[in-house]
Amino acid sequence: MQINQVLIWGAITALLREPAVAQWIAPGETLLLNDIWHFTLLMTTTSCIGLFMLHHQPVREYRRRYPYWVTTTCILGVLFLLLSRSARERGMLIQDALGWQYGTYFVLYCAMTIAACLYAMWLVPPAWRKAADTTRDKAVLAIIFSVGSIGAINMAILAIGAVMASAGVDNAFTRDTEVRASGELLLVFIGTSILTAVPSSVRALMALFRVDRDSRTVRSLQPIWHDLAEIGTPEVVLRLSRDDRPKTSTERLRRRRTEIHDSIAIVSRYVQPLGAEVEATIEDTVPDELQETVLSAVELILTARYLNSIGGRKNAGAQHAASFTDQESLLKVWPLARKIAGTQVPGVLVG
Structure with a gap:
């Protein structure tokens, strides 16, 4: 400015x-x-x-x-x-x-x-x-x-x-x-x-006008941020004041990546094994080299939905050790994982 x-x-x-x-x-x-x-x-x-x-x-x-x-x-x-x-x-x-x-x-x-x-x-x-x-x-x-x-x-x-x-x-x-x-x-x-x-x-x-490289990267992270941070762990999302909102693109990207990282760390503590039908769908429709990443992505999406449906992690019961999947890897398969997770009922599969 x-x-x-x-x-x-x-x-x-x-x-x-x-x-x-x-x-x-x-x-x-x-x-x-x-x-x-x-x-x-x-x-x-x-x-x-x-x-x-x-x-x-x-x-x-x-x-x-x-x-x-x-x-x-x-x-x-x-x-x-x-x-x-x-x-x-x-x-x-x-x-x-x-x-x-x-x-x-x-x-x-x-x-x-x-x-x-x-x-x-x-x-x-x-x-x-x-x-x-x-x-x-x-x-x-x-x-x-x-x-x-x-x-x-x-x-x-x-x-x-x-x-x-x-x-x-x-x-x-x-x-x-x-x-x-x-x-x-x-x-x-x-x-x-x-x-x-x-x-x-x-x-x-x-x-x-948010058309620089960092802003484009922020937009590409929007689906995974929405599914995990905004829905599953809204407590990790930093609510900015009016003065802090127009930060540089680099700062917005750094904050978005941090929120996704923190959300993955929290949501993964409550992940439960997927049902056999979902695993079979992944094996039949996803290339072998992507199956493990898609499996992790679907687990995270369903678990985030489950946490949202029960009112947050305070009602989720026991935790286990967090497992991390690289953000870039998740980003590549997220549209496919969303499609697979779209018909699943999270309360039945995790929790």
Whole structure:
């Protein structure tokens, strides 16, 4: 989700700097869009900060601190509109109107971006020492540090030039600052950043819509999880709070496998031998190499149903040693085992 925020704000920022788009969105109000563009760029920066925080801080700290960054950015957006008002009334950009508003405007604008760049640079050394195990990890961290340092230097130069220009200095440096303030030079940087984030965004969207590999595996485990954990041993199913439900696909898969494992361990303690008719059906219809696995699967399905029918294991009587069957093996034969167990009465066969 945080990656998507970065991409959305970055895309809006790039679009607002396209004259054709600006004229289409707000004909005759391109001066106002200049302030909105600066705000969306800061929101892109703020989203990047949130992304760094989310990956390097506990979720609780992220949720506590990130709203302050967003609130600060929104306040700056309002201040931009107030500071540029007099310039807009004269039909000018704030960097063309000069005055103290120009210096104040861009000091605020640059300070936020510099803070984000320094924050990113501050996170790189500890990450390099603790988590940079591969060349790819080191390359990513090096890029983050380089972008952060270049961004901080560039924005510091912009702020200094704006202050000098607002104080009446007119030279090549301050005129170059006015060009920087117009924002066109940042479009290439923003576009490149968006393109580099596309693979991560695609992975995030796939996880969001549950079409990534781990989510597909979770769905493939649904039948065995339903028959054993949900029906036979609901006590092993972790009931999640609203905040914990949208976990990563990897976490959902880990939890699902754990619940199935725990359910097999419990249900198998109450398994009783199947009837001769069921065993004969398995011998006649199932290939020899799968018969033992199908037998175990049918026993588990019927026992889980039995436990459900009598109100849980507290009413099931004596236990015996648990026997384990590999989840992957069970998964392959589960549809067939379901079919064989479909006509059986669990209370007669086990318990």
